[in-house]
Amino acid sequence: MNPQDILSVDSLSKTYPATKSGAGAGLDQISFSLDSGTFFTLLGPSGCGKTTTLRCIAGLEQPDQGAIRLGNKYFFNSNDNTNVALNERDIGMVFQSYAIWPHMSVFENVAFPLRVARDRKYGAAEIRKLVEEALDTVNLGGYGPRSPTQMSGGQQQRVALARAIVRRPRLLLLDEPLSNLDALLREDMRRELKRLQQQLGVTTVYVTHDQSEALEMSDTIAVLNKGRLVQIGSPADIYQRPRDAFVAGFMGSPNLLQGQATKRVGVNEIGTVRLSDGSAVQATFPYAVEAAQAVAVSVRPEIIELKQRSAPQENRSNRLHGVVTNCAFLGHAYRHTLKVGDLNLQSVAAIDKRFEVGSEVAIDFSFEASSGLEKNSIDHTPRPAPLNARDAARAEDAAPMGRAA
Numbered sequence: 001m002n003p004q005d006i007l008s009v010d011s012l013s014k015t016y017p018a019t020k021s022g023a024g025a026g027l028d029q030i031s032f033s034l035d036s037g038t039f040f041t042l043l044g045p046s047g048c049g050k051t052t053t054l055r056c057i058a059g060l061e062q063p064d065q066g067a068i069r070l071g072n073k074y075f076f077n078s079n080d081n082t083n084v085a086l087n088e089r090d091i092g093m094v095f096q097s098y099a100i101w102p103h104m105s106v107f108e109n110v111a112f113p114l115r116v117a118r119d120r121k122y123g124a125a126e127i128r129k130l131v132e133e134a135l136d137t138v139n140l141g142g143y144g145p146r147s148p149t150q151m152s153g154g155q156q157q158r159v160a161l162a163r164a165i166v167r168r169p170r171l172l173l174l175d176e177p178l179s180n181l182d183a184l185l186r187e188d189m190r191r192e193l194k195r196l197q198q199q200l201g202v203t204t205v206y207v208t209h210d211q212s213e214a215l216e217m218s219d220t221i222a223v224l225n226k227g228r229l230v231q232i233g234s235p236a237d238i239y240q241r242p243r244d245a246f247v248a249g250f251m252g253s254p255n256l257l258q259g260q261a262t263k264r265v266g267v268n269e270i271g272t273v274r275l276s277d278g279s280a281v282q283a284t285f286p287y288a289v290e291a292a293q294a295v296a297v298s299v300r301p302e303i304i305e306l307k308q309r310s311a312p313q314e315n316r317s318n319r320l321h322g323v324v325t326n327c328a329f330l331g332h333a334y335r336h337t338l339k340v341g342d343l344n345l346q347s348v349a350a351i352d353k354r355f356e357v358g359s360e361v362a363i364d365f366s367f368e369a370s371s372g373l374e375k376n377s378i379d380h381t382p383r384p385a386p387l388n389a390r391d392a393a394r395a396e397d398a399a400p401m402g403r404a405a
């Protein structure tokens with residue numbers, strides 16, 4: 001790993017002016033640090049700040065506060081007014097709208113960044129070699145003379161990618177690059193993009209609101225909500241151990257059991273949660289909670305096993321009792337809706353595990369697979385190592401109240 005390629009974003013904040021429709025939105029103290037070669041995804045709903053973060057890294061948007069650094073080179077630092085111009089940041093970018101010029105050939109589109117480079121002059125032979133290599137990398141070898149207007153959406157997106165990598169940037173920024181493609185092509189391009197990123201070993205920041213895209217492609221995911229980074233982790237962490245109700249809901253886990261911790265629970269320990277009807281369930285907590293703290297338990301639909309009420313209960317498994325109120329065929333599985341007291345839960349069961357509407361069932365789910373989470377959105381984001389001693393002092397001063405250590 002090359003330490004010169006570590007991307008650090010520290011306490012990035014930006015406020016847009018308030019509009020008629022509400023207070024000014026933007027970014028609130030976004031921090032993360034990426035090892036070189038990481039495929040990192042900014043994930044969240046529309047308006048959460050993904051594109052603004054990406055544009056700040058690119059130099060298309062100026063943050064109000066914070067620092068952005070690649071290796072030991074600061075792109076931006078509000079402390080000493082560093083703000084490096086976009087074309088000196090050594091990055092490649094691909095946007096949702098491919099931004100391919102229709103009046104230029106594929107070759108000229110890809111050659112463009114080389115022709116306008118200010119830091120060095122590329123000779124004709126070198127341009128030819130670099131463009132051909134970039135086109136080969138995106139499987140468009142031989143397409144140079146064509147007009148982009150004669151190409152499909154997927155091929156045009158590859159041209160945009162070739163243009164982004166032709167200068168072999170140290171950082172690749174991708175803003176929803178697949179969202180204009182049809183569903184089948186998008187699936188193919190996910191794998192293609194990932195292969196390309198691995199082949200190049202380039203640190204990549206990817207923006208999407210599509211959870212499955214983020215899970216399939218990323219090494220690390222950061223979930224954003226209302227301009228704040230609410231959770232950062234591996235795809236498995238984010239999916240199986242959401243930190244709060246927002247992340248759980250956004251990652252498609254509709255089942256939340258609200259209650260109180262019966263006693264103090266340490267990080268990654270199993271704790272007991274007393275539900276409002278007096279029953280208790282156990283879950284694994286990715287963070288520490290105090291006795292009587294209000295918490296929730298996220299139970300993913302696919303970890304629920306429906307059984308006859310008389311069926312024996314497995315070790316280390318929770319059991320609730322409920323009634324099936326709906327059963328929907330999904331093709332590969334059945335989704336059951338279950339009424340448990342005042343609560344509606346969803347389960348997804350294999351095709352041979354169907355229960356009729358009206359069946360009284362046992363609802364089993366394991367302690368390990370059930371995830372304890374914060375009831376409210378509290379920022380537990382681990383902060384990256386300070387950029388330097390001066391920044392450390394500033395970070396101490398600026399640490400917002402209530403942030404987890």
Ligand SMILES: Nc1ncnc2c1ncn2[C@@H]1O[C@H](COP(=O)(O)OP(=O)(O)OP(=O)(O)O)[C@@H](O)[C@H]1O
Nearest residue numbers: 016017025026045046047048049050051052053209
């Ligand atoms: N130039 C601007 N002026 C004013 N407000 C802006 C501007 N750009 C973004 N915003 C606001 O900042 C917030 C974050 O916007 P951003 O585009 O970063 O979100 P996003 O997560 O990328 O959303 P989407 O997925 O819809 O593109 C939104 O509330 C948006 O309205």
